[in-house]
Amino acid sequence: MGTVGKGVMPAVMTMWNADESYNEKETLRYVQWVLDKGAHSISCVGSTGDNISMSTKEQKYIMESIIKSVDHKVPVYPGTGRYSTAQTIELSQYAQKCGAEGVLVIMPYYLQPHKRAVVNHFRKLREAIDIDIILYNNPRFCGYEMTPVEIKAMVDEGLINGIKAAHGDANRIHELKYHCGDKLTVMYGHDYAPMEGFFAKADGWLSGMPAIFPKFARTLFDICTIEKDIDKANEYWTRIQPFVDYFITYNTNDPHWHEVFKYVLKCQGFDAGLPRMPLGDLLPEEKKKVDALLADMGDILQGVRHCFH
Numbered sequence: 302m303g304t305v306g307k308g309v310m311p312a313v314m315t316m317w318n319a320d321e322s323y324n325e326k327e328t329l330r331y332v333q334w335v336l337d338k339g340a341h342s343i344s345c346v347g348s349t350g351d352n353i354s355m356s357t358k359e360q361k362y363i364m365e366s367i368i369k370s371v372d373h374k375v376p377v378y379p380g381t382g383r384y385s386t387a388q389t390i391e392l393s394q395y396a397q398k399c400g401a402e403g404v405l406v407i408m409p410y411y412l413q414p415h416k417r418a419v420v421n422h423f424r425k426l427r428e429a430i431d432i433d434i435i436l437y438n439n440p441r442f443c444g445y446e447m448t449p450v451e452i453k454a455m456v457d458e459g460l461i462n463g464i465k466a467a468h469g470d471a472n473r474i475h476e477l478k479y480h481c482g483d484k485l486t487v488m489y490g491h492d493y494a495p496m497e498g499f500f501a502k503a504d505g506w507l508s509g510m511p512a513i514f515p516k517f518a519r520t521l522f523d524i525c526t527i528e529k530d531i532d533k534a535n536e537y538w539t540r541i542q543p544f545v546d547y548f549i550t551y552n553t554n555d556p557h558w559h560e561v562f563k564y565v566l567k568c569q570g571f572d573a574g575l576p577r578m579p580l581g582d583l584l585p586e587e588k589k590k591v592d593a594l595l596a597d598m599g600d601i602l603q604g605v606r607h608c609f610h
Contacts, residue, residue, distance in 0.1 A: 308341030347380025
């Protein structure tokens with residue numbers, strides 16, 4: 302085990318053909334674009350990568366495809382978490398076999414197991430693999446969360462090396478850094494307050510938006526962590542705020558952020574396909590709205606001109 306990769310870690314998307322089969326050529330072209338735009342590492346076949354719509358066989362094939370294409374140019378952390386401990390271990394062992402530097406593991410979901418069971422889930426996983434484990438702490442998807450004190454106990458036991466803190470609340474970064482220090486790599490795991498996360502000493506940004514705007518994400522990270530310029534970071538973030546306001550539609554859930562993200566990649570010249578059903582395409586008026594939002598961002602999104610009406 303090493304140190305979990307820090308910096309910008311886009312949760313890359315998976316490109317599908319019209320028949321929902323894997324578009325390998327376009328996915329790998331897109332992944333290389335993400336790297337060329339400055340990603341320090343990537344996570345694949347996670348939530349943003351449509352893993353919940355994949356069979357185990359598909360997920361293995363796609364993660365291997367991406368891992369071998371990246372070929373250790375940057376660390377790769379596939380999403381391997383399932384409700385079943387056995388299935389989580391199977392996918393994680395396969396990721397290790399393929400050469401992944403670590404795995405991103407969402408906590409067991411749907412049945413909302415008690416905390417003792419959750420910790421034991423990660424104990425069994427740690428016994429089964431030798432690579433890094435990033436715990437994906439997402440109360441919205443799981444229905445519960447591990448507290449910073451509970452996370453500290455898992456770190457002290459050697460069960461996890463990193464965490465994706467998906468709450469959106471930068472205070473979680475403060476708490477985790479206070480309790481765990483340098484023993485845990487803490488990644489800000491949402492899309493609406495990465496700047497605040499960086500200034501709270503997050504080690505990086507692991508989420509979906511860096512997968513559609515990787516150059517923006519890298520620039521913001523550098524302004525916050527290298528230049529340490531709060532005013533410059535705030536002005537830079539303001540340019541993208543209207544887009545964030547639009548796609549984070551938790552109250553109406555219409556359109557879905559996954560549909561928006563796929564369309565944004567089309568606007569950057571990728572044959573991104575659609576999310577697998579039950580999601581689908583944006584409505585025409587939604588596409589026009591996204592077009593206008595992208596146009597208003599101007600020079601910070603160089604090359605985004607493909608879909609504009």
